[in-house]
Amino acid sequence: MNYLKRYFLVLLLLFGLTAFLWAKQREMTISVILPYKSGPYNLALEGFKKFWAEQEVNIRLLEHNLAKEPMPELVFKEIEDKKTDIVLTIGSKATHFANKDIKNIPVVFSMILTPVTGTNITGVSLNIPSSIKINYLKKILPNAKRIGVLYSSKTEEKIKELSFACAKMKLQLIAEKVESAKDFPTHLKKISPQIDCFWMIPDSEIFSPQAVKHLLIESIRNKFPVMGLSYSYVKAGALFSLDGDYEDLGEQAGMLILRILSGEKVSRLPPEPPRKINLFLNQIVAEKIGIEIPAKVIQEATSVIKK
Amino acid sequence: MKLNITTKIVFIIFIVIFSFSGFLGWYFIRHERNALRVELDERIISLTNGLAYNSEYYVLTENKEELARLANKLTEEKDIVYVSIRNQEGSLLAEALKGKAGKEPDEKFTRKVLNYQPEYKGDEELILASPQQLRKKVIGHVSIGFSLASFKKKTLEVKKTILWLLVLTIILPTIIIVSLMNRWIIAPIKKLVLATKKVAQGDLDVTVSLRTKDEMGILADSFNEMVHQLQKSYQALQETRNNLETRATELSKAYEKLKETQTQLIQADKMSAIGTLAGGIAHDFNNLLFVILGNASLLKSDLPASEKSQHNLLDNIAISATYGSELTKNLLAFARREKYTLDIMDVNQVIKEIVNLLSHTVEKMISIETHLAPALATVKANAAQIHQAILNICINAKEAMARKGKLTIETKNITLDESYKNTHIDARPGEFVMILISDTGIGMDEKTLHHLFEPFFTTKETGKGTGLGLSVSYGIVKSFKGFINVYSEKNKGTCFKIYIPASKEKLKPKPAVKKQDLSLEGTETIMLVDDNLNILSMGKTFLERYGYRVILAANGEKAAEIYQQKKDAIDLVILDFIMPGWSGQETLEELKKIDPEIKVLIASGYSLDSQEKDLLQKGAKGFLLKPFSMQVLLETVKKILTKT
Numbered sequence: 002m003n004y005l006k007r008y009f010l011v012l013l014l015l016f017g018l019t020a021f022l023w024a025k026q027r028e029m030t031i032s033v034i035l036p037y038k039s040g041p042y043n044l045a046l047e048g049f050k051k052f053w054a055e056q057e058v059n060i061r062l063l064e065h066n067l068a069k070e071p072m073p074e075l076v077f078k079e080i081e082d083k084k085t086d087i088v089l090t091i092g093s094k095a096t097h098f099a100n101k102d103i104k105n106i107p108v109v110f111s112m113i114l115t116p117v118t119g120t121n122i123t124g125v126s127l128n129i130p131s132s133i134k135i136n137y138l139k140k141i142l143p144n145a146k147r148i149g150v151l152y153s154s155k156t157e158e159k160i161k162e163l164s165f166a167c168a169k170m171k172l173q174l175i176a177e178k179v180e181s182a183k184d185f186p187t188h189l190k191k192i193s194p195q196i197d198c199f200w201m202i203p204d205s206e207i208f209s210p211q212a213v214k215h216l217l218i219e220s221i222r223n224k225f226p227v228m229g230l231s232y233s234y235v236k237a238g239a240l241f242s243l244d245g246d247y248e249d250l251g252e253q254a255g256m257l258i259l260r261i262l263s264g265e266k267v268s269r270l271p272p273e274p275p276r277k278i279n280l281f282l283n284q285i286v287a288e289k290i291g292i293e294i295p296a297k298v299i300q301e302a303t304s305v306i307k308k
Numbered sequence: 309m310k311l312n313i314t315t316k317i318v319f320i321i322f323i324v325i326f327s328f329s330g331f332l333g334w335y336f337i338r339h340e341r342n343a344l345r346v347e348l349d350e351r352i353i354s355l356t357n358g359l360a361y362n363s364e365y366y367v368l369t370e371n372k373e374e375l376a377r378l379a380n381k382l383t384e385e386k387d388i389v390y391v392s393i394r395n396q397e398g399s400l401l402a403e404a405l406k407g408k409a410g411k412e413p414d415e416k417f418t419r420k421v422l423n424y425q426p427e428y429k430g431d432e433e434l435i436l437a438s439p440q441q442l443r444k445k446v447i448g449h450v451s452i453g454f455s456l457a458s459f460k461k462k463t464l465e466v467k468k469t470i471l472w473l474l475v476l477t478i479i480l481p482t483i484i485i486v487s488l489m490n491r492w493i494i495a496p497i498k499k500l501v502l503a504t505k506k507v508a509q510g511d512l513d514v515t516v517s518l519r520t521k522d523e524m525g526i527l528a529d530s531f532n533e534m535v536h537q538l539q540k541s542y543q544a545l546q547e548t549r550n551n552l553e554t555r556a557t558e559l560s561k562a563y564e565k566l567k568e569t570q571t572q573l574i575q576a577d578k579m580s581a582i583g584t585l586a587g588g589i590a591h592d593f594n595n596l597l598f599v600i601l602g603n604a605s606l607l608k609s610d611l612p613a614s615e616k617s618q619h620n621l622l623d624n625i626a627i628s629a630t631y632g633s634e635l636t637k638n639l640l641a642f643a644r645r646e647k648y649t650l651d652i653m654d655v656n657q658v659i660k661e662i663v664n665l666l667s668h669t670v671e672k673m674i675s676i677e678t679h680l681a682p683a684l685a686t687v688k689a690n691a692a693q694i695h696q697a698i699l700n701i702c703i704n705a706k707e708a709m710a711r712k713g714k715l716t717i718e719t720k721n722i723t724l725d726e727s728y729k730n731t732h733i734d735a736r737p738g739e740f741v742m743i744l745i746s747d748t749g750i751g752m753d754e755k756t757l758h759h760l761f762e763p764f765f766t767t768k769e770t771g772k773g774t775g776l777g778l779s780v781s782y783g784i785v786k787s788f789k790g791f792i793n794v795y796s797e798k799n800k801g802t803c804f805k806i807y808i809p810a811s812k813e814k815l816k817p818k819p820a821v822k823k824q825d826l827s828l829e830g831t832e833t834i835m836l837v838d839d840n841l842n843i844l845s846m847g848k849t850f851l852e853r854y855g856y857r858v859i860l861a862a863n864g865e866k867a868a869e870i871y872q873q874k875k876d877a878i879d880l881v882i883l884d885f886i887m888p889g890w891s892g893q894e895t896l897e898e899l900k901k902i903d904p905e906i907k908v909l910i911a912s913g914y915s916l917d918s919q920e921k922d923l924l925q926k927g928a929k930g931f932l933l934k935p936f937s938m939q940v941l942l943e944t945v946k947k948i949l950t951k952t
């Protein structure tokens with residue numbers, strides 16, 4: 002972390018002045034493409050806008066709400082016509098859309114799980130690195146040794162990475178591959194007695210809302226904690242979750258854009274993980290399962306659900 | 309069918325309450341039933357919905373174990389008897405029955421089990437919890453069968469409760485309303501009706517007392533007021549009627565009195581007219597008779613004794629004239645042409661004399677009773693006249709009773725007031741002496757009563773009565789300012805009431821007997837024989853005054869009878885010559901037969917020279933010519949008695 006901060010500071014010192022002077026010279030146009038304007042996407046947009054409001058830079062923001070565009074194909078024509086300098090995409094739909102059609106304009110993505118790589122594209126992903134997650138898990142459940150995970154063929158790759166991270170952190174990963182969504186209860190039943198914590202991975206093949214419900218009910222019944230995918234899972238019955246801060250993600254993307262506009266090469270800017278992480282805890286569930294979360298962790302948490 | 313007001317009201321109230329309550333009861337039962345049913349249905353539906361929702365994932369994953377657990381759990385719920393869960397193909401995933409298997413559910417609800425599948429465009433949407441679309445898919449069916457037993461039971465209970473309430477709401481208000489009605493309306497009405505009936509029957513003393521101030525009370529008060537008014541006007545009417553009646557009786561009484569007074573006036577008028585006429589005639593007649601008698605006497609004295617037949621004719625003329633003169637005398641008495649000396653006298657004394665006289669002369673079977681007032685007031689009259697008046701009435705009474713009966717004579721002091729005026733035209737208020745003479749004789753009819761006091765009115769056969777007796781009495785009483793009332797009933801008897809004004813003066817002490825000629829006194833017993841009671845009574849009075857004892861006989865037969873018994877005691881017989889029945893001559897002969905030495909004095913109205921001699925020859929000791937003075941009588945009696 003300290004390293005990261007220092008790095009940013011050096012970058013700012015190096016390019017701040019030139020960027021500032023350049024920005025003063027002419028007005029920049031930023032096009033934002035988002036699938037719809039509500040919830041986390043809107044939060045990210047707000048953070049992005051907030052970032053620019055704090056800069057002494059003359060910019061023009063063009064919003065393209067795909068849900069409101071009658072013909073989304075024409076959006077890029079318009080972006081080109083309006084002489085857009087840079088494009089911000091929010092969410093995977095907008096990102097994949099932009100990555101496919103936009104070639105000459107640099108694209109910065111946000112709110113996507115798996116970073117897209119290319120010469121003229123970079124951004125901020127939602128994905129929190131497994132090592133960070135394991136660190137948190139160890140703090141919350143110091144005695145946890147065996148981590149259970151269910152995956153599908155779609156997420157096989159991720160499991161490999163995760164199992165590597167676990168091994169590194171001296172944790173045993175018990176992973177079961179689920180062939181069909183129907184089989185989820187069977188597999189869950191199979192691993193649940195062996196695990197100290199269930200690790201949810203974002204896999205839409207497995208985690209239908211019904212499956213999540215089943216999982217959370219089973220967790221309470223069989224007393225194993227679940228690490229949820231986000232705060233809403235904690236509210237529904239997961240013990241904790243680690244989320245990127247959506248507003249901060251917007252600001253983070255704004256920072257990237259500022260750097261690109263200041264003259265940095267897109268290809269030299271790799272996609273970034275979320276710089277700010279929110280920890281959510283459910284103490285009611287902890288009590289139900291019979292887990293005592295260390296007081297230090299509770300203090301550190303962004304929000305705790307209590308009785 | 310006649311219904312009284314209570315029955316009608318009870319009927320109406322019952323009908324109204326019954327129909328209202330009936331309707332309400334029906335409505336409530338229906339409503340409750342529906343509500344219960346809706347409640348049940350809603351419960352079952354929500355349970356079914358819940359089951360469908362909860363079994364979504366297990367149907368999707370065909371988790372029979374979990375499904376069976378859900379199904380069994382549900383059958384523990386009330387009313388639910390059957391639960392089944394099937395997949396989309398229709399094959400049974402779970403089934404549960406409550407209690408004994410085979411119990412068919414009454415009704416069943418089935419729900420689709422829906423699966424909502426989000427369409428994630430990317431796995432990050434799992435984190436952001438923002439699926440763009442939900443895909444809805446039917447994946448199976450759940451059905452819940454339930455029994456209506458408890459619903460029916462509850463409905464029945466509700467019905468029962470409502471029915472009981474109904475019964476209460478019908479009976480209680482009916483009782484309360486009816487009893488209140490009865491108290492407040494019907495009882496007062498009954499009272500009023502009863503009172504009205506009483507009033508209709510004429511009882512006006514009815515009052516209705518209601519202790520309420522409502523319309524009934526007002527009605528009762530008005531009724532009472534009405535009855536009171538009615539009573540008042542009825543009383544007024546009654547009073548008027550009574551007044552009218554008294555007026556009517558007064559009027560009719562007045563009318564009767566008027567009529568009577570009129571009759572009496574007419575009668576009095578008639579009597580006075582007759583009196584004037586009779587008096588006039590009598591006066592003239594008396595003079596004429598005097599002339600006839602005088603001339604007959606002259607003729608007789610001039611006629612030689614040899615002319616025997618002429619003497620006889622003259623005697624007849626003299627007898628008839630004398631007779632006629634007696635009649636005229638009576639007529640004059642009626643007409644009150646005579647003047648008497650008026651003395652203060654005691655009526656009782658007169659009556660005693662009359663009774664004494666009568667006791668010797670009336671039939672033995674006729675009893676005589678007297679009730680004489682001891683302190684009878686005196687009257688101012690002539691004793692001889694009063695004697696005459698009473699005697700005439702007594703004679704009539706005796707004659708009315710033939711052989712048997714009772715004669716009552718009574719005297720009384722009496723005060724007449726105004727009201728007494730009605731009884732007689734001459735009646736006036738004041739103190740009177742009343743002499744009452746009643747007999748138990750044949751009585752009189754209306755016609756006789758009407759003419760009673762008229763001179764010459766008689767019912768007796770010609771020659772027997774003159775019809776002057778009562779007219780004389782009338783004249784005498786009237787001359788003393790008195791009057792006579794008569795009451796008579798045919799075949800029962802007659803009652804005469806003589807009223808003579810009472811005098812305040814006291815009876816004068818009897819004047820000492822005049823220094824009598826002692827030579828005229830005697831102690832011998834004398835029998836007086838005369839059919840005329842007046843003569844008998846007069847003779848007796850005089851003779852007794854001079855010391856003689858007097859025996860009376862009303863006719864010849866009687867005289868003979870008495871003499872037979874007391875011939876030794878009787879010293880002298882004074883014999884009337886002209887008598888009905890035995891004549892003086894016959895009587896004399898009979899007496900002579902008993903005692904040839906008998907001393908008889910003949911009294912005759914005429915101077916019968918030839919007869920006189922004849923009689924004297926036959927044994928008569930003397931002869932008295934009527935009318936004779938008492939002096940002559942006494943002298944003659946003394947002469948005969950001393951002649952031995």
Ligand SMILES: Nc1ncnc2c1ncn2[C@@H]1O[C@H](COP(=O)(O)OP(=O)(O)OP(=O)(O)O)[C@@H](O)[C@H]1O
Pocket residue numbers: 700704705706708747749750751752756760765766767768772773774775776777778779802
């Ligand atoms: N007490 C009596 N009862 C019945 N009738 C009577 C009574 N007194 C009088 N009369 C009737 O009244 C009539 C008149 O009486 P009154 O004495 O005047 O005459 P008289 O008796 O007929 O005749 P006289 O008196 O001269 O003998 C009688 O004829 C008789 O009918």
Ligand SMILES: [Mg+2]
Pocket residue numbers: 700703704773777778
């Ligand atoms: Mg007579």
